[in-house]
Amino acid sequence: MYTTVTFPGICIAWGLIVMAMIYTVGHISGAHFNPAVTITFTALRTFPVKEAPLYIVAQLVGATFGSGVLYLLLNPKPEQFYGTTPVGSDIQSFVLEIIISFLLMFVISGASADTRAIGELGGLAVGATILIACLAAGPISGASMNPARSIGPAIVMHNYKALWAYIFGPVIGMLAGGFTYKLIKFTDKPSQDLIAEAVGTFFIMFIGCGSIVGNMMHSTVTFPGICTAWGLVVTAMVYAVAHISGAHFNPAVTITFTALGKFPLKEAPLYILSQLVGAIFGSGVLYLLLNPKPEQFYGTIPVGSVIQSFVLEIIISFLLMFVISGAFADTRAIGELGGIAIGATILLSCLTAGPISGASMNPARSIGPAIIMHNYKALWAYIFGPVIGMLAGGFTYKLIKFSDNPSQDVTKNSTFLKNI
Template structure:
């Protein structure tokens, strides 16, 4: 008996299982806990991004332009900046399915987390849109979603361009250790503000499928919705690829170019 107790105390024996409760093991697993924290952070972050940004759009239309167009642009930039600094260290502060998918393609996020992130982002957007719809008497003229002002093709092209810029900036400030990470939230927020200034009157400057899908589902306005799914996805992938082309690598270009794993080598840096 003494020999058995000694072996147990030394961690050799098997009489006492260290994890005797499988349910407790599952619920307290670090992976489960951290994943749940990431999902909650994405829901809350996306909720407030949509609530503030779309809320500014709705209030401006309902109350005689009190917010003004520059005010809407600043609101979008500020709320994204605030939420990046609030939950960026938890989930990465994506708030955008296009950003999440691009991170996964370039191996900055495990693929199994992608559906969870996207569901969280869509859920946050729908909840925020529902809140605004309940709080404000949103008429069709005061719709706070995104609808092409001109042709679908025009809005598609501009969404690709502005999302390219957004993802290019995100890739630089959040995935490159040579960048000044503390300024990442400011850079991303200012990029969104600038994009809304340029593209807001044309396409609504979505840059984010969740930003457009949530209001569309709540208010049942689906005109041109595909533009705000395809455009940001194409733009984000192109922006991420472009930054990876110029990312620092200690391998000579000739070595990268002659291999069949050129893209893989870039994405691993």
């Protein structure tokens, strides 16, 4: 009909409508909207078994009526099917649906259902997760994550191609995601922290790099879409596990917090190892699933000179650590919004530096794809650049924080901070 919305716009629509509905009726029904979510909460014994069938029927009725009204209103042609069908193989889409549904349920469990989390921002984290899953997996599987989302259009438009993948994939993925989070939640420290760091880094890599590969294969995600995926996946994972592990996901962050005396030295090596394992596994699973060509490398390599990228990585890593220190780690700040500030910083750094250096800011983000795809070009710049930049950013913030310079008071009295 029209070609104005663009693929990133479609992903934004999916993410924001779920977020809006969560904040609208979450306090009434729990805002499942998804048979796989209801099945998982029932299996986890956090939802009554006797109510589950009616919830699922209500979700399917809503999805079918919504799809039907849309069909009657716009009368799309058969080739304008608005359900979900695989672009690649059925098995590829099935596995992809399992993975992104795992991620969604993991975020729901951590950011929305865990009483230790910032529950008020759970809807934002869930909406962001749907948006980024759509950006990363949408070009390949359609990014359903919800049997009702696929069943409704299938019934209305009589297109049942590979529907099984969109029914069983989300259910399997969400059950796995829900029980994995439960395992982490009730595991003793430090194993609890290490698993959370590994899982978080895995999904940051899978979604961020997946958006890159999806764009190279199908040219739909766009560069701003890739940047959005990187920023929002970090925001989602921060709200999912920050209350468990601190949500480092980055060896340079762990090194900086250790150097600042904010993190135990004896735990740092295992944290870094967990992050590297998560990054390598995330890169590896993506490679096995999508089988990109050598020229579709989803790591980081300089577009200009190596030194230029090295300096750029130092600068943007300085910025990221400065924001982490001020918006997230400083007890005087509005800590609940720290995840948004961090994700926004990554997104903006990607927009600014991505075309030149790739905007790594994270040694694990560069090491994982380098190992999997055997491309080590200028890897040193993406290891030492972020470490140097974050150490500088962290110590600069510490210097400002403990400075007796009266300019701090002048700044505070001239900004919104005077109201805090």
